[in-house]
Amino acid sequence: MRIRNLAAKAVLSPTVLVMLVCFYGCAIWTAYLSVTRSALLPSYQFAGLFQYVRLFGTPRWNVAWSNMFLFGVLDILGTLGLGVLLAVLIDRQVHFQSVFRTIFLYPLSISFIVTGLTWQWVLSPTIGFQNFVRGLGWSDFVFDWITRPDRAIYTLVFAGVWHQSGLIMAIMLAGLRGVDREIWRATRVEAIPPWRVYLNIVLPMLRPLMVTCVVLIAIAVVKSYDLVVAMTGGGPGYASDLPGKFVVDFAFERANIGQASAAAAVMLGSVLTVLAPYLYLELSRRDR
Amino acid sequence: MARHRILFLASVATLLVHQASAQDAQVMHWWTSGGESRAVSVFAKEYEKRGGKWIDGASVGPQAEHAAVLNAIAGGNPPAAFQWNIGVAVRQLAEQGLLANLDDVASAGDWKRHLPPLLVKNITVDGHVIAVPVNLHGANWMFYSTKVFSALNMAPPKTWDEFLAEADKIKAAGYLPIAMGGNAQQTGWLFYATLAGVGGKEAYRKVFVAHDGQAAGSDEVRRAFETMGKIRQYADAGGTNRKWNDTLALVETNKAAFMIAGDWAKGDFSAAGMTVGKEYGCLPAPGTQDAYVMTVDVFAFPKVTKPDQIAAQRKLAELMMDPAVQVEFNKFKGSLPARLDADVGSLDACAQVGQKVMAGGEANQLPNFALAFGPDTQGQIEDLLIHYWSTPGMSAVDATKEFSTIIANAGS
Numbered sequence: 001m002r003i004r005n006l007a008a009k010a011v012l013s014p015t016v017l018v019m020l021v022c023f024y025g026c027a028i029w030t031a032y033l034s035v036t037r038s039a040l041l042p043s044y045q046f047a048g049l050f051q052y053v054r055l056f057g058t059p060r061w062n063v064a065w066s067n068m069f070l071f072g073v074l075d076i077l078g079t080l081g082l083g084v085l086l087a088v089l090i091d092r093q094v095h096f097q098s099v100f101r102t103i104f105l106y107p108l109s110i111s112f113i114v115t116g117l118t119w120q121w122v123l124s125p126t127i128g129f130q131n132f133v134r135g136l137g138w139s140d141f142v143f144d145w146i147t148r149p150d151r152a153i154y155t156l157v158f159a160g161v162w163h164q165s166g167l168i169m170a171i172m173l174a175g176l177r178g179v180d181r182e183i184w185r186a187t188r189v190e191a192i193p194p195w196r197v198y199l200n201i202v203l204p205m206l207r208p209l210m211v212t213c214v215v216l217i218a219i220a221v222v223k224s225y226d227l228v229v230a231m232t233g234g235g236p237g238y239a240s241d242l243p244g245k246f247v248v249d250f251a252f253e254r255a256n257i258g259q260a261s262a263a264a265a266v267m268l269g270s271v272l273t274v275l276a277p278y279l280y281l282e283l284s285r286r287d288r
Numbered sequence: 289m290a291r292h293r294i295l296f297l298a299s300v301a302t303l304l305v306h307q308a309s310a311q312d313a314q315v316m317h318w319w320t321s322g323g324e325s326r327a328v329s330v331f332a333k334e335y336e337k338r339g340g341k342w343i344d345g346a347s348v349g350p351q352a353e354h355a356a357v358l359n360a361i362a363g364g365n366p367p368a369a370f371q372w373n374i375g376v377a378v379r380q381l382a383e384q385g386l387l388a389n390l391d392d393v394a395s396a397g398d399w400k401r402h403l404p405p406l407l408v409k410n411i412t413v414d415g416h417v418i419a420v421p422v423n424l425h426g427a428n429w430m431f432y433s434t435k436v437f438s439a440l441n442m443a444p445p446k447t448w449d450e451f452l453a454e455a456d457k458i459k460a461a462g463y464l465p466i467a468m469g470g471n472a473q474q475t476g477w478l479f480y481a482t483l484a485g486v487g488g489k490e491a492y493r494k495v496f497v498a499h500d501g502q503a504a505g506s507d508e509v510r511r512a513f514e515t516m517g518k519i520r521q522y523a524d525a526g527g528t529n530r531k532w533n534d535t536l537a538l539v540e541t542n543k544a545a546f547m548i549a550g551d552w553a554k555g556d557f558s559a560a561g562m563t564v565g566k567e568y569g570c571l572p573a574p575g576t577q578d579a580y581v582m583t584v585d586v587f588a589f590p591k592v593t594k595p596d597q598i599a600a601q602r603k604l605a606e607l608m609m610d611p612a613v614q615v616e617f618n619k620f621k622g623s624l625p626a627r628l629d630a631d632v633g634s635l636d637a638c639a640q641v642g643q644k645v646m647a648g649g650e651a652n653q654l655p656n657f658a659l660a661f662g663p664d665t666q667g668q669i670e671d672l673l674i675h676y677w678s679t680p681g682m683s684a685v686d687a688t689k690e691f692s693t694i695i696a697n698a699g700s
Contacts, residue, residue: 039664040380060671126526147528149679233529235470236678238671252351254667255377 027268034261042257051262061263064234064241067153068267071160071242072221072274078161079217080210083168088198090169091176101173105166112163116230119159120146149239152232156224156240159231164220168213175206211282215275222271243267313368313600315587316345316360318353323555327620334607340600345370361386366590368597369604374410374421374584376662381588382413388589388598390417393605402611402627404646404653406497407584418588420608421626423618425550425583426642427656428481428573431557432546433539434566436463444546448486448515448574455522458545465522467544469530472670474549475677476657478516481548484654485575487512492579493651496660501696505688513676513684513691520677528678539568548573550583551638554622570638572645580645581654584626665698 037047055061086104090097107115122128123146133141145151179202187197203210225244228234234241243263251260313335319328325346332342345367347353354377357370372378381387394400394417400408403421411419432444440461445451455465468474484492487508494503503509524544527535533556538544540560547553554564562568572579587608589601607613614625619635624642632643645652657666672694676687 039662040377041384059675120529124526124528126524144525147525152528231529233471235529235674237470237675239678249667250664252354253663255380255663256667259664 030261031265033257034265036258038257038261040255051258055259055262055266060238060241061246063238064243064246065266067241068243071153071157072218074157075160075221076214076217078157079164079168080213082161082165083213084172084203086165086169087172087176090173104169107163108166112226113230115159115163116227119155120231123155146232147236149236152236152240156227156231159227160224164217167216171209171213172206175209176202179205218275311340311600312343313340313604314343314345315369316347316353316357316367317371318347318350320346320348321555322559323620323622327617330613330617330620331608334613335604338603338607340603361590366592368600369587369589371585371587373658374419374586375658378419378586378588379413382418386591387418388591388601390589390605393602397606397609399609402629404582404628405650406653406655406659407626410659411586419586420605421584421586422608422614423585423621423623424626424646425552425623427477427550427581427583428484428576428579429551429638430546430548430571430573431539431553432569433542434569435542436545444569444571445574448482451574452518459522464524464538464544466519467535467538467547468523468527469532469535470527470674470678471529471531472674474532474535475673476670477548477550478519479673480581480656481573481576482515483509483512484579484581485573486515489579489651489654492654495695496655499695499698501692504695505692509691510684510688513687516677517684520680551622554638564637572641578645578648578652579654580642580652581656582659583656584659661698665694668694
């Protein structure tokens with residue numbers, strides 16, 4: 001028993017070490033760099049909140065930061081909604097369900113770079129969908145969201161939902177299949193319509209699974225750097241910029257480690273502020 | 289006796305091996321495309337001809353190379369030389385004491401006399417020469433489709449006003465008046481061309497060389513922004529986040545009249561099987577006939593201690609500055625030699641035009657963002673330009689005001 005425990009500990013210890021050094025260590029290091037005047041190379045002289053003052057005085061950052069919330073909320077709601085809907089539809093024993101499952105899961109096997117590039121082509125007004133519909137005869141058809149500063153961020157949501165909802169469908173479908181058949185039999189006896197059973201009984205039962213899904217999508221939102229780079233490049237202008245791209249641009253292209261660290265710290269802080277209460281609520285609910 | 293001989297031979301052999309490795313030089317760069325890798329192999333061949341052994345350290349893209357270089361230096365195994373865009377980043381490395389001092393090679397070759405003054409200023413840190421500039425790309429070129437202009441029976445525009453007056457006619461004939469992509473690179477090139485072409489070289493120098501915040505808020509700069517705003521209505525809707533070579537393809541396929549780009553576009557044309565003077569033409573951007581916006585690559589040399597490594601670096605620096613080698617290199621790279629005394633007779637027609645402008649003196653030699661500002665300031669300007677370009681509702685006055693603030697905070 002003791003040996004087995006030891007083996008487990010030995011196996012786990014590199015992971016724990018990597019976690020401590022690479023994640024927590026680097027997070028703390030980054031947070032410290034954000035209160036210095038680091039530029040191309042790190043400097044360790046304390047400089048107060050100078051980087052944060054500049055950060056929130058930068059129009060591009062304010063766009064990127066608010067975009068993260070807009071994109072995050074819409075992407076989580078959209079992906080979860082569509083994923084659950086697809087799972088329920090397939091759960092209703094449709095024909096060729098394995099075909100549908102494969103089709104919906106397919107986008108997930110495509111990298112964000114390819115996803116972004118493909119959607120950029122599809123949405124581009126001169127070569128994509130708009131051009132296609134115009135070619136069919138509707139010469140006044142306009143769909144140019146990707147070129148409009150006020151709409152471009154929604155096209156990112158669109159691509160994000162398309163990419164991720166298959167995964168959510170697969171997870172939720174597994175959950176739905178695990179629901180006790182007795183429950184369905186009981187509701188049939190009571191003549192409750194299926195949509196009510198899903199909404200009021202089955203889906204609430206799958207709540208822990210949904211929390212997992214939300215966390216998975218939230219992680220995709222926070223790290224959605226490649227999607228933006230490939231699809232809109234943060235544009236038009238910087239209208240669809242996200243903090244991830246902002247941080248990478250400042251850290252590597254602009255040789256401004258201080259600004260990049262401050263942006264990363266704000267990013268981490270805001271995600272924690274939003275997600276921590278939610279997770280706390282959900283996890284404590286499970287304990288009850 | 290025999291044993292002694294073997295020992296002797298062995299020690300000679302190791303000595304020889306050692307000497308051979310003394311001339312080993314790892315050179316890091318990001319020149320991987322067709323023309324670029326042929327260009328860098330000019331240096332490699334010349335180095336081998338002079339008795340060294342060139343170890344090619346190519347990375348894909350500047351970011352990967354920057355990371356590789358910094359890691360190699362930090363890891364105590366620096367390359368003999370590495371390529372970088374000229375500018376503040378290299379200067380910062382020198383200020384940190386990481387770069388070798390090339391004063392002796394520079395004074396032996398009298399670099400100061402043969403390089404444009406702005407370059408001399410830029411490669412000198414605390415009075416020491418720290419890098420070798422190898423080329424002079426021009427960023428303010430107008431590449432036009434000869435087919436479109438002959439179909440229109442027009443000459444390419446000589447000023448931006450002329451262009452704006454003719455643009456509707458070009459559009460009516462079914463061509464895109466200007467090929468333009470909405471990304472930071474291309475709005476930057478257009479800004480060079482409008483600032484130098486409408487605002488004038490004097491205003492350009494005040495902003496880029498003197499970092500004069502007041503000049504950056506002047507009427508000249510405002511007119512440049514206004515011109516950019518007017519040009520915007522003649523660009524196509526598909527330009528958002530379009531890469532420059534995709535934008536250039538509009539000119540290559542005779543869909544657009546012209547594009548403002550750097551002379552690196554020539555590589556793209558020749559890859560498409562097009563030759564200058566036939567399918568496409570090159571002229572300085574409207575209004576910038578006597579201006580050359582310089583974009584420069586340099587090689588810098590990490591500080592090393594072993595005498596043989598230092599010798600290898602000296603040899604590399606000398607050959608990279610050799611006028612004949614620079615001409616050969618730039619034949620493939622598409623740019624001008626950094627040395628103004630090199631004989632460019634063998635370069636193409638665009639380069640001949642460029643060389644004449646450069647020879648016109650310091651007033652014609654304008655810096656690009658990287659030569660003028662640090663990467664941070666450059667980033668702020670690029671953000672402003674791309675935002676202005678893609679936001680038709682933003683006024684030129686507001687853009688000028690923001691620009692003035694950025695320049696005023698840029699420091700010297």
